[in-house]
Amino acid sequence: MSVGDIKSADEFRQIIKEDQITLVHFWVPWAKECPVMNEALEELAKVEQEAAIYRLHAEDVLDIPSEYKVTAVPYLHLLFQRTSPRKNRRSLFHQNKISQRCKALINSEPAILFMKGHRDEPKCKFSRAAIAILNSYNADYGVFDILLDDQIREGLKEYSNWPTYPQLYVKGEFIGGVDIMKEMHETKELEEILPKKKDLNVRLKELINQSPIVIFMKGNPSTPKCGFSKQLMEMLKPLNVTFTTFDILEDEEVRQGLKTYSNWPTYPQLYVNGELIGGLDILKEMNETKELEAILPKKE
Numbered sequence: 001m002s003v004g005d006i007k008s009a010d011e012f013r014q015i016i017k018e019d020q021i022t023l024v025h026f027w028v029p030w031a032k033e034c035p036v037m038n039e040a041l042e043e044l045a046k047v048e049q050e051a052a053i054y055r056l057h058a059e060d061v062l063d064i065p066s067e068y069k070v071t072a073v074p075y076l077h078l079l080f081q082r083t084s085p086r087k088n089r090r091s092l093f094h095q096n097k098i099s100q101r102c103k104a105l106i107n108s109e110p111a112i113l114f115m116k117g118h119r120d121e122p123k124c125k126f127s128r129a130a131i132a133i134l135n136s137y138n139a140d141y142g143v144f145d146i147l148l149d150d151q152i153r154e155g156l157k158e159y160s161n162w163p164t165y166p167q168l169y170v171k172g173e174f175i176g177g178v179d180i181m182k183e184m185h186e187t188k189e190l191e192e193i194l195p196k197k198k199d200l201n202v203r204l205k206e207l208i209n210q211s212p213i214v215i216f217m218k219g220n221p222s223t224p225k226c227g228f229s230k231q232l233m234e235m236l237k238p239l240n241v242t243f244t245t246f247d248i249l250e251d252e253e254v255r256q257g258l259k260t261y262s263n264w265p266t267y268p269q270l271y272v273n274g275e276l277i278g279g280l281d282i283l284k285e286m287n288e289t290k291e292l293e294a295i296l297p298k299k300e
Helices: 009-015 033-047 063-067 086-106 125-136 150-160 178-186 189-193 200-208 227-239 252-261 280-288 291-295
Strands: 004-006 021-027 051-057 075-080 111-115 142-145 167-170 173-176 213-217 244-247 269-272 275-278
Touching: 004 009, 009 051, 009 063, 021 033, 033 051, 086 111, 086 150, 111 125, 125 178, 173 178, 178 189, 200 213, 200 252, 213 227, 227 280, 275 280, 280 291
Parallel strands: 004 051, 021 051, 111 142, 213 244
Antiparallel strands: 021 075, 111 167, 167 173, 213 269, 269 275
16 A cells, blocks of 8 residues: 545545544654655555554645644544444455456566466476467566465456356466466467467567666666675775666576577676677676776766
């Protein structure tokens, strides 16, 4: 859940009638403590399952602060609406949270298969059959292992009104289980709706040329996942350059394919204007001679 903004007195009065626990932060932007409180509430909203959290600008919505005797900010007000048993309220919040997760996962990939196991190791014959069908089309799809998350496993059944797995979704729309996939496979209908993978070399070329400086590394600039990547990030800090990074740990196809594409077996790899400059050892040598700084495009 996220923190909502209350824009009017009518909106406030409507919200507090809802069957929920409501936490309202009365705030103004010029009070230095208020932005800090807003940040804390944003973090709380990410994990809180029961309360609906809102901000109310105390100078824009004048009636409500005076009604609730708000004389200083930040001011937090917790309201309970008990029109139904607490247990039911808890259940409703829990269900909404799971429903939001299901929706986010379904839309996280152009096509996604909820299955038992992973594409490389299906844990049931039905999931194995679904993977075989998708792979026969060179389809661009993600997978989610329901065996690792019982909330999603049970929640998705209700969300899509479908009791079994695997389940296939394309562009956020439920397509069906393995039997429907087989029928659509036989009629060629499935092939028409599935997004296709780009040729790997085409994709690698696009990644390499996505910005003037591209670094393929383990992790990201703020959290390098190996000593070599960390050393490169430290080396680039004083050079005042802007660069894009790609985490090879998140994409095994790119990780292995780029080694062949550029004939370079290790990471990190640095590219300038689509051309491979080298790995860490070469970059260290170039940095010592100032050659690296000379070829890197600077921030404008």
